[in-house]
Amino acid sequence: MIKFKNDSDKELFFKLHPLLIMVLGDIANYFKENEKEFLITDTISTPEEDQELGRVSSSHRTCRAVDVRTNGIDEMFLKNCQNHFNFKYRWLGAVDSHGNSQLIVYKPHGTGPHFHIQIHGRFAINK
Numbered sequence: 001m002i003k004f005k006n007d008s009d010k011e012l013f014f015k016l017h018p019l020l021i022m023v024l025g026d027i028a029n030y031f032k033e034n035e036k037e038f039l040i041t042d043t044i045s046t047p048e049e050d051q052e053l054g055r056v057s058s059s060h061r062t063c064r065a066v067d068v069r070t071n072g073i074d075e076m077f078l079k080n081c082q083n084h085f086n087f088k089y090r091w092l093g094a095v096d097s098h099g100n101s102q103l104i105v106y107k108p109h110g111t112g113p114h115f116h117i118q119i120h121g122r123f124a125i126n127k
């Protein structure tokens with residue numbers, strides 16, 4: 001079950017790149033099997049919103065990233081989840097400045113700790 005913080009993101013969800021939607025289905029199922037809530041807090045952004053949040057990456061406005069709430073979820077589960085999916089989708093994840101595939105970025109950034117789930121820049125959808 002995928003939940004949304006904002007109704008507007010429910011609409012935007014299906015405008016994401018289909019490969020990202022596939023990955024999110026897989027991760028949401030992993031959360032469900034471990035009895036964790038999978039709540040999407042952010043999907044597609046505008047350049048103005050990115051500027052306000054101080055985002056350096058274009059991943060949200062090019063339809064290839066979402067944010068998922070991690071507050072209240074144990075660290076061990078989150079780390080295992082990150083490792084599992086970063087390996088499973090190493091052919092699909094966005095690449096960091098060191099050349100490493102990073103499907104799930106989990107570090108304090110933007111609006112506090114959360115999962116930033118992103119696919120590679122070659123899948124960018126420019127509107």
Ligand SMILES: [Zn+2]
Binds near residue numbers: 042065067115
């Ligand atoms: Zn993000």
